[in-house]
Amino acid sequence: MVKKRPSLASRRESVIQRIPILKIRNYLIIPIQIDLDDLSAAQLQKDILQKIDKTGAQGVIIDVSVVEMIDSYLGRILGETARMAALMDAKVVLCGMQPAVAITLVELGLSLEGVHSALNLEGAITMMENILGE
Amino acid sequence: MVITNQLEIIKELASIGTAIIRERTINTICQMVAEAVVDHTAFQRSVVSLLEKDNTFNRIGFGGLTPEQTQKLKKIPRSTAEEKEANLRDEFLISQSYYIPHDKTQLDGLKSEREYDETAEWHPDDFLFIPLYDPAKRMIGMISVDDPRDGKRPTPISLLPMEILANLAAVAVENINNLKKMEDTLRKLREQQKVVMELSTPVIDIWEKILVLPLIGTVDSVRAQQIMENVLLKISATESSVIIIDITGVPVIDTLVASHLIKTVEAVRLIGAETIITGINPEIAQTLVHLGVDLKEINTKANLARGIETALKLTNRKVEEIQ
Amino acid sequence: MHEERYINSEIIPILEERDVVICRQACREWARRIGFNLVDQTRITTAASELARNIHEYAGAGEVIIQEVEDETRRGIKITFQDQGPGLDDVEEAMKEGYTSHKGMGMGLPGSKKLMDEFYIQSEPEKGTSVTIYKWLPI
Numbered sequence: 001m002v003k004k005r006p007s008l009a010s011r012r013e014s015v016i017q018r019i020p021i022l023k024i025r026n027y028l029i030i031p032i033q034i035d036l037d038d039l040s041a042a043q044l045q046k047d048i049l050q051k052i053d054k055t056g057a058q059g060v061i062i063d064v065s066v067v068e069m070i071d072s073y074l075g076r077i078l079g080e081t082a083r084m085a086a087l088m089d090a091k092v093v094l095c096g097m098q099p100a101v102a103i104t105l106v107e108l109g110l111s112l113e114g115v116h117s118a119l120n121l122e123g124a125i126t127m128m129e130n131i132l133g134e
Numbered sequence: 135m136v137i138t139n140q141l142e143i144i145k146e147l148a149s150i151g152t153a154i155i156r157e158r159t160i161n162t163i164c165q166m167v168a169e170a171v172v173d174h175t176a177f178q179r180s181v182v183s184l185l186e187k188d189n190t191f192n193r194i195g196f197g198g199l200t201p202e203q204t205q206k207l208k209k210i211p212r213s214t215a216e217e218k219e220a221n222l223r224d225e226f227l228i229s230q231s232y233y234i235p236h237d238k239t240q241l242d243g244l245k246s247e248r249e250y251d252e253t254a255e256w257h258p259d260d261f262l263f264i265p266l267y268d269p270a271k272r273m274i275g276m277i278s279v280d281d282p283r284d285g286k287r288p289t290p291i292s293l294l295p296m297e298i299l300a301n302l303a304a305v306a307v308e309n310i311n312n313l314k315k316m317e318d319t320l321r322k323l324r325e326q327q328k329v330v331m332e333l334s335t336p337v338i339d340i341w342e343k344i345l346v347l348p349l350i351g352t353v354d355s356v357r358a359q360q361i362m363e364n365v366l367l368k369i370s371a372t373e374s375s376v377i378i379i380d381i382t383g384v385p386v387i388d389t390l391v392a393s394h395l396i397k398t399v400e401a402v403r404l405i406g407a408e409t410i411i412t413g414i415n416p417e418i419a420q421t422l423v424h425l426g427v428d429l430k431e432i433n434t435k436a437n438l439a440r441g442i443e444t445a446l447k448l449t450n451r452k453v454e455e456i457q
Numbered sequence: 458m459h460e461e462r463y464i465n466s467e468i469i470p471i472l473e474e475r476d477v478v479i480c481r482q483a484c485r486e487w488a489r490r491i492g493f494n495l496v497d498q499t500r501i502t503t504a505a506s507e508l509a510r511n512i513h514e515y516a517g518a519g520e521v522i523i524q525e526v527e528d529e530t531r532r533g534i535k536i537t538f539q540d541q542g543p544g545l546d547d548v549e550e551a552m553k554e555g556y557t558s559h560k561g562m563g564m565g566l567p568g569s570k571k572l573m574d575e576f577y578i579q580s581e582p583e584k585g586t587s588v589t590i591y592k593w594l595p596i
Contacts, residue, residue, distance in 0.1 A: 037478045038510065069481065069499055071506040072568055093408060099366035100499035102404035103397075108503065108568040119373050119406035122213040218593065363496055 016043050021051045027059030027090075027128050028052070029121075032067050041077045048081055052090045058132055060085055061124045065096025075110040082115045085104035091116065091131050143174055143295050149173070151302040160184070160310055166194030167277065167303040175295050176286070177262075177279035181207065184266075184275035184307065185307045189215045191276065198281070220262065229290040230297055234261040241242040251377035254285030262288055264296050266304035274304060311442070335361045343375045344445045345437070350383035358394035365398060369407045376445040377402055380438045383412030399432050407447060409433065412441035461535070464525040471512045471519050471540075478508040480521050484527065484536060487523050487584050491534055492594055504569035506557040509586050511565050516542020526591070533574070534592035541585040548580050581588060 015072040017040040022029045028051055036044065048060060062078065064070070070078070082092035105112070116131070118124035150170045157163045164182040171180035182195035190212035196204045204353050227230040236259035258281070266275040286292070334357060338346045345368055347361070365377055379398075381387075387395070399409045412435045414422070435441040446452055467487070469480045484505035506522070512519035518541025526535040545551045545575040554568050566588075570576040575591035 027498045028550045034479050035482065036282060039474050041582050068485065069502045069506060071503045071510075072565060073510060082538070094404075097405045098400070098495075098499075099370045099405055100496040101362070101498055102401040103362060104403060104572060106397040106400045107500070107571055112404060117404050118408040118542075119370075119375065123375075123406060379570075 016040050018047065019044050021047060023051070023055055023057060025049045026057055026070065026132065028057045029063065031063040035068070036074060038073055041074050045077050045081045045084070045088070048127070049084055049088065052085060052088050056088050058090050059128045060078045060090055061121070061128055062092065062123050063096050064094060064101070065098070068098070068103060068118060070097075070101050070105055070110075072108060072110060075105055075108070075112060079110070079112045079115060082112070086114070091128070093118055093124045093128050093131075096120050140291070140294070144298070146174055147298050148304075149296055151298070152301050154306050155309070157306060158310065159384045160307055161194055163303060164275075165350045166195070168195030168197035169301055170197075171277060171296055174299075175279070176215045176282045176284050176292060177296070178281040178283060180277055180279045181211075182275065182277050182303065184308070185273060186212075186213060191215070191218065218263075218276075221261075229255060229293045230286055230291050230300075231262060231288065232360070233288050236260050255287040256282050256285050260287075264293070264300040265299050265310070266307065267416075268304060268308050268367070270333050274307060276300075277303070282342055284428060305345050325421070331357070331360050332342050335364045337364050337377075339372055339374070340442070341370075341449075343373070343449050344370065345372065345374045345377045346380065346442075347377060348380045348383065348429060348438075351385075352396075353384055353387065353391045355394065357388050358391050358398075362398040362401060366401055366405060369402065370405060375407050376410060378410045378412055378438065378441040378445055380412045380441065381418065382415070382438070384418070387418050389425050392422055392425055396427065396432070410435055410444055412436065461526050461528045463535075464527060466522060466524045467489055469521045469523070471509055471521060474513065475508060477509045480575075482520045484521075484523060484534075487525065488534055488592075491525050491532065493534070493592065497592060499549045500572040504572040504590055505536055507565040507569040508536075508590070510540055511586075512542070516540030517593075518542075519585075526586040531593045531596065533591055533592050535589065536588045537576040537587065544584050544586050546552040546582055548578055551580075552578070567579065 017034055017036070019030055019032055019036075022031075028048070030044070030048065032044075051057065052060065060081075062081075064119075067074075071077070078094065082094075084093070085092050093116045094112070097117065118125060118127050138300060147170070150166070154163055154166050155168065164184065168182045171177060178198045179225070180195075180197040181193050181199075182197075183191040183193045185322055186192045192212060193207060196207070196413045198206065218269060220231045224443075226234050226238075248438070254421045260280075262279050264279070265273045268274045279296065280305040281286075295321045334351065335347065335349075338348075340346045345365075347365060349361070353361070356412075365379075368374070379395075395411070399411075410433045414434060435444055443453060467483060469483055470476065471480060481502045485498055485502040488501040493501065508512075509521055512521070519538065519541075519542065522537040522539075524535045524537075526533055554572070566578070567591060573590040573592050575589075577589045578586070579588075580586040
């Protein structure tokens with residue numbers, strides 16, 4: 001049995017999906033709730049950096065607990081964002097990464113050096129407040 | 135003329151045989167054989183039975199019977215191997231089959247509904263059994279047939295096609311039984327392997343937020359992968375912040391296992407926890423350095439006790455002596 | 458090569474960015490249905506994402522064929538990524554880690570190979586590329 005997906009004509013054009021960025025105290029929280037395509041991931045990087053610039057946030061928490069897969073592109077975007085944010089004096093904490101995603105990432109050869117990780121959002125907030133010395 | 139016919143039949147049987155041997159379920163095989171008998175031999179009815187574990191003949195394939203007749207036949211109690219064997223006497227043997235005239239048997243069967251033809255040799259209540267044998271010559275089932283179109287008694291020549299079918303069916307059934315046995319063995323082996331795997335990577339919840347994995351014995355690549363998965367899933371399930379991997383009981387480590395260990399440490403860090411490795415013996419220390427494994431990222435402690443101390447410290451706790 | 462039988466198949470066209478996501482979601486769905494555990498599902502999904510992206514990036518368009526496959530002893534998933542794009546001049550070079558592409562980290566091909574059990578690539582300049590990957594259910 002061969003099933004064919006509907007062709008391009010019957011589907012909508014690619015649209016960039018925007019992820020909401022929340023600000024709490026002096027840091028940002030970004031819950032990634034969708035399966036990001038490359039364009040949307042690149043857009044997210046831009047949005048985070050701009051939000052840091054605009055708000056003067058000193059930290060960024062990216063919650064990836066519902067992200068089912070991080071491939072080399074998304075991995076690179078996350079790693080880069082952390083380094084770029086560091087240049088702008090903001091620390092990045094990743095939280096809630098699923099075990100299967102972490103295993104796949106390291107097998108792929110990506111270890112996201114320089115990114116702090118926490119088990120869950122609560123842990124990330126504690127870690128962030130420690131880092132920021134509150 | 136007769137020989138040409140026989141050849142044609144054998145050719146057809148060969149192609150049916152191929153289909154039968156390819157078939158993967160015993161019921162379908164029996165049904166195919168029963169139908170082939172009706173289609174390609176003189177006999178208009180056939181029943182294929184297999185000997186079950188309880189030593190009774192289970193009727194499985196039916197050829198040339200109406201659904202009602204099949205139902206009626208299924209209701210007749212199964213005959214046991216002993217009953218059958220009592221009737222399969224050498225005096226009835228023709229080729230490898232047994233022809234039992236109606237006046238020489240007490241066996242129950244479905245009475246023929248055909249008018250009894252005085253001139254025919256075959257009596258409607260005669261029995262003809264073609265046994266199926268396994269390679270060790272044990273009977274594993276039989277084909278029983280009835281109602282020859284020509285009304286004749288069987289001869290070695292007329293039995294040939296059926297005996298070919300019987301032998302094919304025996305091989306096919308035997309194949310499936312062997313396959314089942316192999317699969318059973320394989321499944322048991324897998325289950326045992328799984329148990330051994332789990333026993334060999336016991337991730338222990340020793341304190342709130344602290345896990346310990348004491349590794350003992352040789353670690354190969356498969357086990358190393360298993361360890362990584364177990365460790366990560368357990369951390370995630372218990373929301374632990376520290377995992378202590380104690381390798382005191384591991385005699386040697388090679389490059390591949392070392393790299394798995396490093397990957398485990400990295401993956402643990404990615405999900406937000408920390409690894410402490412304890413009990414690195416002199417040989418392993420030498421190996422790791424010689425292999426050029428970068429351990430500066432890894433928190434190592436001399437022994438499990440110090441590892442636990444560090445883990446407590448990392449989770450903002452400490453051990454104190456009571457005065 | 459092994460003698461293989463296909464139980465089911467699905468074809469997914471890669472024509473635009475979003476198709477990469479559709480493709481990897483379909484691969485995960487298949488992997489789950491075939492019976493892979495969560496870690497293997499993620500490995501398969503990730504490898505599929507890398508290779509579908511390669512089609513989108515280098516060839517512009519192509520297709521992905523997902524198949525449930527079995528041979529004499531095993532059952533698993535086979536995914537084929539094919540395009541009629543520019544192809545690769547040097548397949549061996551492209552399989553090296555760090556092979557630079559303008560977008561990935563040069564991990565697409567070697568990375569997906571590491572995540573799967575089998576990996577085959579065929580490529581000819583001006584003709585296109587075909588990559589086939591397999592993952593078998595653990596015995």
